[in-house]
Amino acid sequence: MFAQTRKTADEHEQPPSHVGRGLKVTGVLDIDGDLYVAGTVSGRINAHRVVLSPESNVEGDVVANEVHLEGRFNGRIFALAVTVESSANVTGKIFHNTVSVARGARVDGRMPWRPPSYFETLTQLPETRP
């Protein structure tokens, strides 16, 4: 729904949000678009698409349509499409509809499949982390 507006109106003037390498964010990141993380985040990310770069270190929950995991992650991911790259190091749960894991990725945890409707109705995260 926001895809067109974002692409046409914003893209040329707005740089994508970028959490740089030296940046450490504690808290909630809420964005109606794309987020590139190269730094450290602990907390929660709500976005359309998220790229967690090889240098990133993220702890907490990520809710998005699409997630690219290349760095260190500890927590839960709720996303329709998840791509775990070979450089990724994941601990936790990946709630997904489609997932791909590259050879070499380290994944420790569960990857429960959910129907698309699950993500549509995902207004509140279902269970708290142990």
Add this chain to the structure above:
Amino acid sequence: MSSMFTRNDKGPETPPAPAAKPGERTEPAPTPQATAEPVKRPLASAQPIAAASPRGVSVISRALKITGQLESSEDIQIEGEVNGDVRAAVVRVGAGAKVNGTVSGEEVELSGTIEGKIEAKKVVLTSSAHMEGDIVHQDIAIQSGAYIAGRLQPEYGKTNVQPLKAKAE
């Protein structure tokens, strides 16, 4: 937030050029059983978000809202909304951006709105700046048109204000 998922089963996907640029990414080649995928979901177009800004510089774009703390050894450019404290070497708060909290660093350039406090060695308020709160500084520049409601204290580095410990990880 719930609305972000609503468009997914509505026919053709709106994001343009799903396959136009496969990009530089070669890794996610799911070689075995490409057919095992139940639904060909255009969402999964492995189209990377380009890291448009140079390394180290963090950009909080207009669409991004952060609740919490930001701490960086490098520069931060804020165009969105931050509820919480920001600490970095150089902080630029762009026009339209809003920060509720303390902004500290070596240099703070304000074109947007801050409700809270600025603690910086060098402070620049441009004509569109809207500052509600005190400014602790050593060196300040205020353009005509800037709004300030608060005290200016030229005491940066003299009192208990901690200088930024720059430490790249």
